[in-house]
Amino acid sequence: MFKDKKGISLIAIVLIVVAIIVVGIVATILVINKGNDNNSNSNNSNNNSQVTTNKDENTMQDTQNNSSTNILSGGTYKIPMKDIYIDTPNWQEIEQGFTELFIIHESKYVAITEAFESAATDVKSAHNETFKEFILNMQNYEGGVNSINITNEKETTIGDLKTYYFEGTINYGRDTIHDGYAIGYSFILGGTSYEIIGSVIDESQSAELIEEVSEVVNAMIKTVRTEK
Secondary structure, eight states: HHHHHHHHHHHHHHHHHHHHHHHHHHHHHHHHHHHHHHHHHHHHHHHHHHHHHHHHHHHHHHHHHHHHHHOOSSSSOOTTTSEEEEOOSSEEEEEEEEEEEEEEEEEEEEEEEETTOOOOHHHHHHHHHOOOOOOHTTSSSTOOOOEEEEEEEEEEEEEEEEEEEEEEEEOOOOSSOOEEEEEEEEEOOOOTTEEEEEEEOOOOOOOOHHHHHHHHHHHTTOOSSOOO
C-alpha cells in the first residue's frame, strides 16, 4: 500500500520536473524568435528607409535633368552645308535666307544666322558682320529690324567655343517703332561667322519673357557642336 503511494509520488514528481523543463525550453525559443523578428523588422525598416532615400535622390536628379532639357525640346538644327549642330526650342520654325527663326509670334524669338561671306577674324567682328545679315533677313518681321543698342558685352569661352556675348535692345518697325530686349552670342567656326540672338518682341517687355528668352539663348550656345 505504502509502496504504491510512494511509486505514484515519484512519477508525479518526475512529470512535474519534465513539465518545468519543457516550459523553460518553449519560453527560451519564444524569446529567441522574438529577438530575431525585432532584428528583421529593424533591418527591413532600415532597408525601406534607404530605398526611399535613393528614390527621392533619383527623383530629384530626374527633375534637374528634365528642367535643363525641356527648354530645348524642339530638336537639333543643322547649319546648311556645314557640320554644325545647335539644339532649339519647340517654337515655330521659319527659314529666311541665312537666318533660321524660331518664333512665338508677337511674343519672342531666337534666331540662328550665318554670315556666309564674312571675313571676320575675331568674335566681336563676327557679331558686326552677322547682324548685318540678320537685319536683311528680318525685314518681314516686326516691321523690320533697324538697329541694336548693346548695353552689356564681353568675350567669353563656353566649353571650347570662343564667343562674343552681348545684351541690350533691338529697335523694330517703320511706322510704329519700339525696342525689344535682346541677348546673343556670336562665334566663328570653320572660318565662318555665326550668331544666336534672342529677343522679346511683345511691347510689354515683361520680366517673365525676358527671363525665358535669356534662358533659351544661354542654353542654346552650350549645345553648339560639330557632331550630331
